[in-house]
Amino acid sequence: MMTPDDPESQPPPMGDNEPSSPSWLIGEVAATPAHAPDAAVEKIDRRDFLARATSVAMGASLVAVYGAFAAMAGRFLYPARPALKGWLYVADVAGFKRGASLSYTAPDGATVAIARPGEAGKVEDFIALSSTCPHLGCKVHWEGQNQRFFCPCHNGAFDPSGRAIAGPPQEAGQSLGKYPLRIDGGLLYIEVPLEGLPGPGEA
Numbered sequence: 001m002m003t004p005d006d007p008e009s010q011p012p013p014m015g016d017n018e019p020s021s022p023s024w025l026i027g028e029v030a031a032t033p034a035h036a037p038d039a040a041v042e043k044i045d046r047r048d049f050l051a052r053a054t055s056v057a058m059g060a061s062l063v064a065v066y067g068a069f070a071a072m073a074g075r076f077l078y079p080a081r082p083a084l085k086g087w088l089y090v091a092d093v094a095g096f097k098r099g100a101s102l103s104y105t106a107p108d109g110a111t112v113a114i115a116r117p118g119e120a121g122k123v124e125d126f127i128a129l130s131s132t133c134p135h136l137g138c139k140v141h142w143e144g145q146n147q148r149f150f151c152p153c154h155n156g157a158f159d160p161s162g163r164a165i166a167g168p169p170q171e172a173g174q175s176l177g178k179y180p181l182r183i184d185g186g187l188l189y190i191e192v193p194l195e196g197l198p199g200p201g202e203a
């Protein structure tokens, strides 16, 4: 039988580095879920955060879908108007000799290379192609002796239809844009966008 003086019945002495709780109580303390409420709060916070994040993501998706639908509806209801075009004077046919070429600037600032390889006295004598190289934008010019349009920047070349036949534009399958021409009363006209021309009453 143990008495109060029996060393086995007394709690062990506490040292400097020992825990403040008596070692013989450690088992009991450890069994108590001291941080359980914090863990539960953390779990709820995480669930709440995930729920909010999901709501925000769904909201953003809906906004994107409705935005795309509104843009499509807008294009359907208000289609973009095609650029207004018109026929503008280029040159007197009699003064535009076979083999000659000129650079024409449209009202919208686009530059056009117009050449006359033919001599039949018809509009088919003339070619009008954009003079802006589709490769990197250098200026293309007509080479009468080679019957082609040439870009000096990287030796790009185009046939009279505008199709690339040499250089980087050919490798990329590019071509020069073609402009319609017509002859009326001995004068050569070109059809171009009229943007950039002053409107009625504008100086």
Ligand code: FES
Binding pocket: 133, 134, 135, 136, 137, 138, 151, 152, 153, 154, 155, 156, 167, 168, 169
């Ligand atoms: S810019 Fe014309 S070939 Fe490169």
